[in-house]
Amino acid sequence: MNRFPILSLAWRSIANRRGTALLTILTVAIAMTLFLGVEKVRHGARASFENTISGTDLIVGARSSPVNLLLYAIFHIGDATNNITWETYQQVAGAPGVAWTVPISLGDSHAGFRVVGTDNRYFEHYRYAGRRQLEFAAGRPLDDLFDTVIGASVARELGYLLDQEIVVAHGTGRVSFVEHDNNPFRIVGILQPTGTPVDRSVFVSLEAIEAIHMEGPTGAGTSLSMDELRAMDLSPDQITAFLVGLETPVAALRLQRQINTYRVEPLQAIIPGVALSQLWGVVGVAERTLAAVAAFVVLMGLICILTAILTSLNERRREMAILRALGARPRHIFVLLVSESALLALAGAIIGTGLTYAALTLGAPVLEQRYGVHLGDTLPGLYDLALIGVVTGASAVLGFIPAWAAFRNSLADGMTIRT
Amino acid sequence: MSAEPAIYLDGVRFSYARKGPVVLDMDRFEVAAGEKVFLKGASGSGKSTLLGLIAGIMAPTAGRIDVLGRPMSKLSGGRRDSLRAERLGVIFQMFNLLPYLPAGANVMLPARFSPRRNEACKVAGGAEAEARRLMSRLQLDPKQYWSSPPTELSVGQQQRVAAARALIGRPGLVLADEPTSALDADARDAFLSLLIEECAASGAALLFVSHDGSLASKFDRAVDLSELNAARVGT
Ligand SMILES: Nc1ncnc2c1ncn2[C@@H]1O[C@H](COP(=O)(O)OP(=O)(O)O)[C@@H](O)[C@H]1O
Ligand SMILES: [Mg+2]
Numbered sequence: 117m118n119r120f121p122i123l124s125l126a127w128r129s130i131a132n133r134r135g136t137a138l139l140t141i142l143t144v145a146i147a148m149t150l151f152l153g154v155e156k157v158r159h160g161a162r163a164s165f166e167n168t169i170s171g172t173d174l175i176v177g178a179r180s181s182p183v184n185l186l187l188y189a190i191f192h193i194g195d196a197t198n199n200i201t202w203e204t205y206q207q208v209a210g211a212p213g214v215a216w217t218v219p220i221s222l223g224d225s226h227a228g229f230r231v232v233g234t235d236n237r238y239f240e241h242y243r244y245a246g247r248r249q250l251e252f253a254a255g256r257p258l259d260d261l262f263d264t265v266i267g268a269s270v271a272r273e274l275g276y277l278l279d280q281e282i283v284v285a286h287g288t289g290r291v292s293f294v295e296h297d298n299n300p301f302r303i304v305g306i307l308q309p310t311g312t313p314v315d316r317s318v319f320v321s322l323e324a325i326e327a328i329h330m331e332g333p334t335g336a337g338t339s340l341s342m343d344e345l346r347a348m349d350l351s352p353d354q355i356t357a358f359l360v361g362l363e364t365p366v367a368a369l370r371l372q373r374q375i376n377t378y379r380v381e382p383l384q385a386i387i388p389g390v391a392l393s394q395l396w397g398v399v400g401v402a403e404r405t406l407a408a409v410a411a412f413v414v415l416m417g418l419i420c421i422l423t424a425i426l427t428s429l430n431e432r433r434r435e436m437a438i439l440r441a442l443g444a445r446p447r448h449i450f451v452l453l454v455s456e457s458a459l460l461a462l463a464g465a466i467i468g469t470g471l472t473y474a475a476l477t478l479g480a481p482v483l484e485q486r487y488g489v490h491l492g493d494t495l496p497g498l499y500d501l502a503l504i505g506v507v508t509g510a511s512a513v514l515g516f517i518p519a520w521a522a523f524r525n526s527l528a529d530g531m532t533i534r535t
Numbered sequence: 536m537s538a539e540p541a542i543y544l545d546g547v548r549f550s551y552a553r554k555g556p557v558v559l560d561m562d563r564f565e566v567a568a569g570e571k572v573f574l575k576g577a578s579g580s581g582k583s584t585l586l587g588l589i590a591g592i593m594a595p596t597a598g599r600i601d602v603l604g605r606p607m608s609k610l611s612g613g614r615r616d617s618l619r620a621e622r623l624g625v626i627f628q629m630f631n632l633l634p635y636l637p638a639g640a641n642v643m644l645p646a647r648f649s650p651r652r653n654e655a656c657k658v659a660g661g662a663e664a665e666a667r668r669l670m671s672r673l674q675l676d677p678k679q680y681w682s683s684p685p686t687e688l689s690v691g692q693q694q695r696v697a698a699a700r701a702l703i704g705r706p707g708l709v710l711a712d713e714p715t716s717a718l719d720a721d722a723r724d725a726f727l728s729l730l731i732e733e734c735a736a737s738g739a740a741l742l743f744v745s746h747d748g749s750l751a752s753k754f755d756r757a758v759d760l761s762e763l764n765a766a767r768v769g770t
Contacts, residue, residue: 121647125633132635434630440592441627443620443648445613528551 122448126455129435133428137460140417140424144464145471147417148507152472152500154410158403164245164311165396169388171243173368176200176208176375177357179382183398186391189220189357192230192313196222199354204381208360211374213367216241218359221325221352224284229270231284231318233325233355239265241361244312254278255305258321261345265305269315278303284320284328299328309484323350360385418511421460425453425518429525436526449526450519457515458508465504469496539604541708541740542566542589547598547608548766549588558584560765561598564758568603568707571731571741573751576760582744585760586710589742590623591615603707621651624701624709624739626730629717631697632685639681642666642699645706652704662703669699672736673729691722698730702737709734711743715750727753 130137169190177185178198187193209217218241221233232238236257239250255278258265266276276282281300301320309315327350330340340348362368368387375385436449444452473496544564550557559581566572576582587593588600591607594615600608603622607615619625624645632641646653646662659665667677673695685693694714701709711730715723731753734741743754751757 128633128635435633438627438631438633440616441590441619441625442644443616445616 122451123455123459125439126452126459129432129452130456130459136424136428140421140460141464141467143420144414144417144461144507144511145468147414148465148468148503149471149475151410151414152469152503153475154406156472156476158407162396162400162403165399166392167245168312168392169242169244170246171241171361172359172388173362173365174360174372174375174385175357175388175391176360176383176385179384182384182386182391183395185357185384185386186388186395188222190313190388192222192232192317196356198382199356200358200381200383202351202353202355204378204383205355205358208358208375211371213363213371214360215363216361218242219322219352219355220357220359221322221354222356224286224325224328226270226282226284226318227274229267229316229318230313231320231325233320233322233352235321238319239307241359242314244310244314248310250310250314251308253306253308255303257305258319259304260302261321261324261327261342261350262299262301263304263321263324264301265307265319266303267307267315267317267319268309270318271306276303276306278306282318284318299324322352322355326350326352414507415510417464418461418507418514421457421464421511422514422517424460425457425515426521429518429522432522433525433529436522437529440526446523446526450523453519453522454512454515457518458512461511462504462508465507469500469504473500538568540565540601541568541570541603542742543599543601544589545599547588547595547600549584549593549595551584557596557766559588559595561585561763562765564763566708566740566742569735569738569740571734571753571755572743573754573757574742574744574760575748575751575757576744576746576764578746580760581764581766582746582760583712586625586712586742586744589708590625590710591619620645620649622707624703624706626694626697626701626709626711626714628713629690629693631700631714632688632693634685637682637684638670638675638688638696639663639666639677641685641696642670642703644700646704649704652706655704665703666699669702669733670696672733673699674725675699690717691726694718694726695729698726698733702733702739705737706739708740708742711741713745714743716745716747723750 175185175189177189178196178200180197184194184197188196205217205219208214216237218237219234220238222230224231224233239252239257242250244250252265253268253271255265264282270276280303282303283300301324307314327340327345360371362371372385372387375383439449439452440446542565544561546563547559547561548557549559574582574585584593588595589602589607591602591610592615594612595608598608599606602618605618605622607618610618632638633644636644643662643666646656646665653662656662656665659668667681670677670680675692675695680688680692680696685696688696694717697714701711709730714730715726718726727750730743731741741754743750744760748757
């Protein structure tokens with residue numbers, strides 16, 4: 117009885133009940149799409165998160181907690197507790213082994229986007245996603261006092277073009293009552309999308325920050341003419357934080373200790389990679405919860421299959437008796453139901469994977485272009501094949517339940533089905 | 536055809552549950568090769584149970600059953616299933632067909648399950664040719680009905696498809712469990728004649744059970760189960 121064509125019979129039997137079968141397959145397909153989608157976004161989010169900053173050996177700011185410093189200096193979330201003096205910055209910048217530094221001054225905003233006071237070294241040294249450098253989609257770096265360079269999201273969401281003039285507001289809220297509207301900035305550069313907080317930043321020079329706050333931090337800016345301003349020394353007294361690049365990364369730990377024990381003012385230096393994984397430890401809980409929810413949705417899909425098969429079992433006792441009369445062994449009945457369960461899951465899993473990758477192929481270029489987020493491969497890989505295998509296998513195992521019931525029935529019924 | 540009896544029963548007892556009532560208790564019963572036997576019995580007298588034992592779907596609690604010269608009751612479950620697949624044809628009272636296969640595919644099933652029966656179809660030009668031949672012999676035009684789903688066939692037509700399926704690949708024995716009880720008088724007579732004719736043509740023995748004694752005249756021999764079965768359950 118090796119020739120018993122179980123798989124083809126299972127398939128015909130499913131096709132005969134195609135209404136329910138399609139619905140169960142659809143359930144599994146949707147569950148699978150959800151799961152894979154969550155997985156993709158999860159890995160994509162994690163990757164772009166970890167790719168936010170690289171190439172920087174230390175981030176230095178006033179003493180608080182490492183995660184806090186990382187959040188305000190790089191992710192522009194929350195505010196600094198304290199500033200650091202320009203002298204201290206100069207001291208660290210001149211320390212042996214320091215290759216470059218990039219100052220950062222925060223506190224203003226434009227239409228809800230953070231204004232970052234810095235200089236052109238930012239565009240030169242900031243690295244993300246491995247060794248990728250910031251690139252200009254249009255225009256050039258900062259030059260004149262009231263020049264500004266804006267990130268890709270700022271340009272896209274506000275519809276800004278080169279040479280447009282914008283006004284910077286004091287504070288970081290979306291609605292601000294104090295605007296430095298005496299001193300509009302001119303957009304001279306627009307950056308390419310990076311998928312990092314850079315996209316949501318408005319870059320101006322440190323001198324410009326100094327100038328607009330010259331007549332008190334909450335004023336409308338300065339009324340001095342450009343010529344008068346240019347004649348002045350606008351170098352800042354304070355900055356919020358700065359990035360440090362070293363000649364050899366091995367020196368990072370030593371310099372970090374030196375900065376952390378600096379006597380003149382309370383400072384803190386963090387290694388970006390370490391702080392990022394600390395931060396991910398916090399954010400990652402949400403990520404893992406999402407994955408667990410998605411996994412449960414897949415399990416629910418499989419339970420749908422189980423329910424559908426169990427429900428059909430009674431009306432199919434006759435079918436089993438006929439198969440037995442034709443020479444099928446109880447074991448064939450068992451295999452029939454297990455393969456039915458597995459086939460339904462397989463079909464659902466394949467369709468779900470297909471849907472996911474179709475959506476990815478369509479959506480990935482848009483995501484990449486607009487948000488700089490990479491969702492990884494747009495072709496199914498080993499992981500997906502393994503997942504299809506696992507889902508099919510799990511469904512086959514669940515199929516043991518109806519299979520066992522049918523097996524028992526077919527032994528007990530004999531030739532007579534009394535329905 | 537072998538000269539060995541199609542069915543030989545000796546001292547068979549059977550009960551469904553280990554401590555349950557004895558449903559069958561038969562001393563001796565025999566059907567010769569190619570013989571057509573009518574077995575009469577009231578409802579619940581154990582006719583289906585007897586057929587299940589002969590078909591090897593169940594094994595007797597005690598006693599011996601030989602089928603076509605093979606010791607059916609002594610074989611393992613798997614071998615009983617093989618013997619049934621290769622040498623027996625079974626027709627139920629109704630709902631004989633797998634609902635998801637068209638008539639023709641239903642007829643061909645035994646040839647797909649059993650190499651031996653597939654082989655036996657070779658003389659007729661293969662399983663499909665043999666299935667078509669049997670269908671037309673049973674007055675179901677294969678041109679018209681080959682692809683019909685069972686739901687589109689009348690009960691009489693379904694029973695004829697079931698008969699064709701039981702007969703494909705030259706089985707030595709056909710077991711029929713009240714196959715005419717759902718048919719009206721005309722269809723019943725027509726079906727019975729065709730079944731007996733085709734069993735004769737293929738040399739198969741036929742054990743036909745029914746509670747309707749009026750059918751007995753067409754058979755070689757008629758027996759009453761109540762005279763054979765010492766157990767008195769359900770009667
Ligand atoms: N699968 C079964 N499990 C338990 N008892 C059964 C089963 N099938 C039949 N019986 C019992 O066995 C007896 C004979 O039944 P059956 O062989 O179906 O009679 P018949 O076919 O002559 O109507 C009845 O008492 C019936 O209740
Ligand atoms: Mg019966």
